[in-house]
Amino acid sequence: MKSTMADVAAAAGVSPMTVSNCYKHPHKVHAETREKVLATAAALGYVPNLIASSLASGHNRTITAVVPSLSNSSFARTLEGLGDFLESQRYELLLAVAEDPQRETQVIRGILGRRPAGIVLTGGEHTQETIRLIQQSGVPVVETWLSSAPSIDMAVGFSLSDAAYDMTRLVIDKGLRHIGWAGHNLPDSQRYLQRQQGFQKAMEEAGLRSDLIHLTAESEGFAGGRLAIEALLKKERRLQALCCVTDVVAAGALFECARRGWKVPARFAVAGYGDYQIAAEVPPGLTSVKTNGAGIGRAAGELLVQKIETGQVDDRVRRVPYEIIVRGSV
Incomplete structure (x- = not known):
């Protein structure tokens, strides 16, 4: 049989209002009394009906x-x-x-x-x-x-665009000129589009080519980095760096560099976005935008x-x- 508020009140030796306050207004109940009521409720298996109390009070x-x-x-x-x-x-x-x-x-x-x-x-x-x-x-x-x-x-x-812009400027300031963007092909996603726009703005302001862009499905995961490098090398054989829409794509690019025997960043630089846990763990450490x-x-x-x-x-x-x-x- 389901326990009620009255059952808890009787077992704890308090009023039903005190039981109610333990859940709705705990600061109104003395700590010792509150602990006793909650322990009694737990022992009886009592669970307050929060939906009913919300309807009654008009405040969910x-x-x-x-x-x-x-x-x-x-x-x-x-x-x-x-x-x-x-x-x-x-x-x-x-x-x-x-x-x-x-x-x-x-x-x-x-x-x-x-x-x-x-x-x-x-x-x-x-x-x-x-x-x-x-x-x-x-x-x-x-x-x-x-x-x-x-x-x-x-x-x-x-500003997602500003964050990608700042990251791209960092790469440019390292003296790199042939830089690609590895993004996701979700045309309705402003999150990804604004990051791409930040990259393109930084490249255009520096007088550099801003069309070295390769978009993959988000579901490609780490493979997105490899696919971007493969595709962009066909457009620009001097490709020196890749700015990525997420750290997952960037980590995939680092894996591809390792497979090709490329030294990072001497031969190829990679920048990510998100500062995921993998960013600090994957060699040689992924430069990334840390979002709070x-x-x-x-x-x-x-x-x-x-x-x-x-x-x-x-x-x-x-x-x-x-x-x-x-x-x-x-």
């Missing part, structure tokens, strides 16, 4: 985050930063995955039916239907990894909680800086 403490992938370590760090902050503020984090804007619209319909307190989205690529649904709902929303003004409500991020995923997640949580609890925010857009980590590959 659930935040839903939507990401396009669980395999991307940058998104994982964002979720960690977001989750840690929300936990400190006694909010619950739920997760949803939407690989593309159309799927995101379907996910948003389901999310809004559960009346979340707030929503965290990844990027600014949304269908008009998604934007309409969210705006009509009035639910606070933060778009993360955004390099421009928010299309819906609030935004956290940095955890900082982006925390900032998104701060904006949401402020908007939820006060109805306004000091600034709708938060910038979280990136940095270039220089290792042995450039």
Whole structure:
């Protein structure tokens, strides 16, 4: 038989209101009493009905985050930063995955039916239907990894184009002139397109060839680096370096250099993006753009909680800086 709040109250020798406060307003209950109530609840197998209490109070403490992938370590760090902050503020984090804007619209319909307190989205690529649904709902929303003004409500991020530009300038400043770009062929992905645009801008400003570009499917993974080197050598036999859309592609390029017996960076330089764990481990160390995923997640949580609890925010857009980590590959 399922235990009730009244059962916990009777067993712990407190009122049902005290049991309720232990879950909803723990700061109102003396620590010793709270520990006793929670231990009693655990022993009886009692689990509070948070949905019912949210409906009764008119205040849901659930935040839903939507990401396009669980395999991307940058998104994982964002979720960690977001989750840690929300936990400190006694909010619950739920997760949803939407690989593309159309799927995101379907996910948003389901999310809004559960009346979340707030929503965290990844990027600014949304269908008009998604934007309409969210705006009509009035639910606070933060778009993360955004390099421009928010299309819906609030935004956290940095300029993806500037980060790729700075990395390309670093390679150019090493005296290299024949530099290629290894990207992904996802035309609807602003994340990848803006990085490519940053590369091209730096090359054009330096008076260098900016069309040495090879795009592969994201699913190619490490093979993307090898495929880019093979393809770009056919366009430019003097190819000296490769700037890559992610560290995964860049690591693949380093593997290809090893197979060819090329010394890095003497014969060929490689730059990545993301500063994934592999960047520090793969020889000779991958120079990469370090993005602060955890900082982006925390900032998104701060904006949401402020908007939820006060109805306004000091600034709708938060910038979280990136940095270039220089290792042995450039």
